[in-house]
Amino acid sequence: MIGRSDILALVPHQGAMCLWDEVLAWDAARIRLRTGSHRAPDHPLRGDGRLRAVHLCEYGAQAMAVHGGLRARAGGGTAPPGLLVALREVRLHLGRIDDLPGPLEGEAEALAETAASQQYAFRVLHQGTVLAEGRAAVMFAPPA
Incomplete structure (x- = not known):
């Protein structure tokens, strides 16, 4: 199993802003993850004591990362x-x-990629029910 410490070593998101706790499975095309971070009272994306569903887009983007x-x-x-x-x-x-x-479970699947960008489809689920889904695109910084 790939745990939180491994995830922290792979992504720029650190501390509480790293939203995923473990990787359940992955291959070259897709990944499946799990977390309980949405229940944390000090979640960095909370506003007015709540964590809104729109923040599931960040969960999807971090699954891509x-x-x-x-x-x-x-x-x-x-x-x-x-x-x-x-x-x-x-x-x-x-x-x-x-x-x-x-816990929440996330899925991301690579749809298209170039040296400069990637596009993924993502879904976030709770107890088998889809909470959010969509597509996201990332542009990479040019090599220095």
């Missing part, structure tokens, strides 16, 4: 820094997530 980090590590390198530049066809199926009792 973890996947990219794992793929780069498997190839003997590190993932380049990226910037989330687009969200498309996002569907949120509830209003808030901080009151959900069990």
Whole structure:
């Protein structure tokens, strides 16, 4: 199993801003993760004591980052820094997530990639029910 300390070594998101706790499975095309971070009272994305479903887009983007980090590590390198530049066809199926009792599971699948960008589809689920889904695009910083 790939745990939180491994995830922290792969992504720029650190401390409480690293939203995923463990990788359940992954291959070259997709990843599946799990977390309980949405229940943390000190979650960095909370506002007015609540964590809204729109923040599931960040969970999706971080699933992409973890996947990219794992793929780069498997190839003997590190993932380049990226910037989330687009969200498309996002569907949120509830209003808030901080009151959900069990862990969240995330899935991301690489759809297209070039040396400069990647596009993924993502889904975040709770107890088998889809909470959010959509597509996200990331642009990479040019090599220095």
